[in-house]
Amino acid sequence: MNKTPLYEMHKQLGAKMVDFGGWEMPVSYSGILKEHQAVRTQAGLFDVSHMGEIWVEGPDAEKYLQYLTCNDLSQAEDGQCQYNILMNEKGGAVDDIIVNKIDSHTFLVCVNASNTQKDWDWFQKYAAHFKVKIASKSEDYALIALQGPRAEKILQNFVSEDLSKLKTFHFRPDVIASPSERGNSPSALGGSFKAKVLISRTGYTGEDGFEIYCSPSEASFIWQKLLEYGTPLGLLPCGLGARDTLRLEMAYPLYGHELSDEIGPLEADLGWVVKINKGNFIGKEALLGKKEKGIEQKRVGLLMIDKAIARADYPLFWGEEKVGWMASGTYSPSLDKNIGCGYVRSDLARIGNSISVEIRGKKKLARIVSTPFYKK
Amino acid sequence: MNFPEELKYTKEHEWVRLKGNTATVGITDWAQEQLGDVVFVELPEEGEGVEKGDTFGVVESTKSVSDLYLPISGTVVEVNDPLLDAPEIINDDCYGEGWMIRIEMSDKSDLSDLMNAEEYEAYIKEGE
16 A cells, blocks of 8 residues: 555554545544544644645646636636646546646646546646646645644744745745744744645635645654644644535535536535536536526535434435435434435435435435535 | 453453343444443334344444444344433443343353453454
8 A cells, every 4th residue: 555754653643544535644643533523713734745736837828727727817816726626628627636837838736535546647748739738746745734823823823925925725836844933932843844745725624724735754743743733722633524514514525426427516515616607618518508408417415304324325215216326425423413425316306305324225314415514 | 451350352342241131232442442431322112123243333432433233133122321411321331231232132152262260351352
């Protein structure tokens, strides 16, 4: 299995490790419920270095990315992060991504760990048609996510930027991270450490937070320093288990569940990501066709009424009729209820509708509710 | 990790406490640790006849669903109902308040392939 640059940190902290798409990753350190709670009330620290990065540069950089995706990058300002979807010709999703726009000639694209190779192949396929230089940089980056209400206070100890001025879904590319910043008392660990990192005010939890792109050799030090600054404020290291319960409470899609080669933004209730009039792009025709004919399945948020947990792939019923499937489901720590996202026949996708989930041969009642499930 | 001497153990990581003809069943410290936070448990009905090797319910964490296997045949005479509303008791006290079901045994020879604490601990070490 692949190991991230922070592997030793996880072992030192006694993390429970798991195989996630070929990566040996921490699923939890002190317990999923405790970690989830920490992110919602204080702060959590996540290693997401398994995710991939692709640099796109050149006179056609924006034109090229506009062609590959359904959101409108011309609407993003320099220094803005845009949630976007790499489209295929059928109107399905190759991947969902974050595009960091340095300027219209320079982009850092962050892609899902499970799709790193697939996306890189896709990018290469189309790059030849544009005046653009692309580089696969996944090995050159570690990625640390610091999420929660205390995130800004914790990170501010360590960086030169005034984080209160960094708006949500914006980033700064060359931030100095150093323990000697902000006049802190020197600590035992490397007072002379200095790193240049990219910090974006983004995340996958629904809380305020930051994602820190640094070089692999700097990752351990940054991780340890953040824990040092943050532990007195309630910061906990958090694994993939809490990452999943947090994102599901926000009804954020997870590729392979809510999105796939067959399931695109229209089915996935991500119509807001599609700017159909922005010009030509892969999948535009298919999307126009779907809008005209109507889509067959729609994603909904489901709240379990009967005492049971609905999980991915469990079939969904309307009376005796099978009408869909669960994409993701779990226990929600913040709501103390069982929730999930599912796909149902479009005409049934109405808030308030009762849908049954077949769990181990028995039908358990659920109700379609509005999302996100968790609201502050 | 704790494996009380007076209990018997199964390969599916359940423990059995014997008292006369009654067997109390739960999951071991190793099992609850592996699961992480237990958020849901499904148990059988009292009065149900059960066969050794069948599943008698499930125990779920946020990330996983695990079947619970019957170590012996008989009739379910008692179910630990408080677990249904407070499944976390299984994490806190898996051998005490976290007991799951009580069975009136129908065939005592079922007990012959249960392990003692030492054998169970060795079994776990083998698997690691």
